[in-house]
Amino acid sequence: MALTERKKKILAAVVAEYIRTAEPVGSKTIAQTAGLGCSSATIRNELSELVSMGYLEQPHTSAGRVPTPQGYRIYVNELMQRQRLSLEETEAINASLNERLSQLDDIVSNAGALAASLTNYPAMAIAAPPPATIKRFDLIYIDANTFIIVAMMSNDTVRNKLVHLPVSVGQDMIQRLSSVFNANFTNITEERISPLTIRAAERAVDDTMGLTGVIASFAIEILSEAQAAETCVAGANRLLSQPEFRDPAKAHALMSYISDAEHIKNLPEVYDVDGEGIKVLIGPDNVAEELKDSSVVLASYDMGDDTRGLIGVVGPTRMDYSAVAAKLGLIARALSERLGGGSAPPKGLDNKLIIKEDTNGQHEQ
């Protein structure tokens, strides 16, 4: 049986009210709020049909109705009115975006943190960059025992490493190493670097001190890092403000699950979000057992370099889909605008320097 117009209105009202209050919704409430001119008895009849159609259910005989996952599905796909964010909200979001993204240190984790703070649900962000290669090596000679490897990558990031040597090395050797690596180790993928090619390079520069190996392993390391998906999870604690996680055991289970970036990285559903769209996974839609009682909303954005980034939010099935979708959509669009658009410089920056950078200093022995 198809949904009559009135059934749709009633279903929408039930879902909206349940999202608001987290309590089963009764016929009387709907008669009052939904504003269709009929009595609660009529609504009751409709409700019980919606139950038998599988869109609603009753926790027990004398309780109100609660949406089923199918009910949410219909709501999300057809009934929900696209929430128009108020001007203030849009402003606020843009302000946060500007503030957070001015220091573009780590887009992934910033996008995640932003989504979490705007939606008040735990958020995650993923970026799986396209395979990168090294475009060019530079070896900077510091002193007889020290040099720096600088590698410029095909995606225009730069990586470096400081090498201290227990033995002395001449500037000429550094020179030779540099040209051999530029000749043989640029524009190739990780798997093309083999012990064989390394031995060959070693012989070519007459290296008896293992320098070739050091540079090669640095190359391997940054190549494999460059293709690893970056993930971040932010604001997991926000789960606790949701009444459905009043039970600490439940809360703990889900929080532990989503707090582990490995889990997120391995979610298959994450990898088929199409283009600009927003994807909503409701309860059992989720593949992971731990998420079967929760919902996930995902939005993708253009990171430039043919990369798409993904931001998402996790919450109870009783999630405020329309607000979340609106906010994620806004963030995704804003990010696409800022980062995307191929290699053309973003408007308004034409006469400024365009900079890609690599930062962060660490130690290693």
Place this chain on the structure above:
Amino acid sequence: MALTERKKKILAAVVAEYIRTAEPVGSKTIAQTAGLGCSSATIRNELSELVSMGYLEQPHTSAGRVPTPQGYRIYVNELMQRQRLSLEETEAINASLNERLSQLDDIVSNAGALAASLTNYPAMAIAAPPPATIKRFDLIYIDANTFIIVAMMSNDTVRNKLVHLPVSVGQDMIQRLSSVFNANFTNITEERISPLTIRAAERAVDDTMGLTGVIASFAIEILSEAQAAETCVAGANRLLSQPEFRDPAKAHALMSYISDAEHIKNLPEVYDVDGEGIKVLIGPDNVAEELKDSSVVLASYDMGDDTRGLIGVVGPTRMDYSAVAAKLGLIARALSERLGGGSAPPKGLDNKLIIKEDTNGQHEQ
């Protein structure tokens, strides 16, 4: 009144048992477990004195005893036997350490994650590095529109930035910029870089395109970043496995507090942990209102370069202090061994290359 030997034993038994079970401890339990040959009636007398001395309290008249913060204090300072970690545990910890720290990407967050997973409490890690300066600039000319800035810092990390120019620049200009910056902007702190000095440099190289400003702002940026304390919080969700956080409101409050690195960074108590010691802050010892019901255990370790790092753990006052102290101590010692010891290379590595590195690539427009 001083604590008699027997009172000490009884107090220790109460605290230990309460830590184990999270339930008030009765006189009978102690008579049986503590193994001092006297009856529960005797213990009762002693217990009530311990109550009037302020080391124990009763939730209600007919319940067992629970330690007060002062009780924990005495326990931690005098009564607790230093837990000897079993061989397996030590092995396990060392194994994790080796695995996690082999990729020394980010010591701070790795140390935090490690402490959390070993103790099963939320953990935090902080490192406030000593002020660093730039030792040397290298500008790598890529093409007429592109160059890379490489800055080697006094703490032997290397930072870099890729600069795209909307105009063409000759290799000679890059050359000149490099020598001016090496002459005027090395070995100085951030505040010594002023608009004035930048203007001077600009004139010196005859720069009309703002290149000087770009390099100078990069210098400012990395100098200020280098002196910012790095912080990380890991495993906040572990709080939920503690019975004292069965109440979601409490759990949420504390989790939100500790999940925010800014809060952690600003904890004053964090900054006066002396040398090798382990510091235990019990309930009201904490300055932050949010931590008054919880305890914090802190251990510091030597990161080399005269820097001390800090790892800590947050939990209910009913924390297993002796296990936590033992584990944090072990981690701190292991880290000190690996990272510390001034600039002398760690033993066993003498004939290997010693490497300090800087990695991580990012974008900026």
Place this chain on the structure above:
DNA sequence: CTTGGCACTCTCGGCCCTCGAGTGCTAATA
């Protein structure tokens, strides 16, 4: 000083009851 004994206190869990929200059904009505 210690200890067995005993009365007392307080919490916890189970049980019962009432209250109220909400339903489903029926019969009357438009």
Place this chain on the structure above:
DNA sequence: TATTAGCACTCGAGGGCCGAGAGTGCCAAG
């Protein structure tokens, strides 16, 4: 045929009551 008012029914939440059990404090005897 669709709607509605009315009414009996169901079920859970909350409150009060009670008994069991754990633990205490005190007393008098060893």
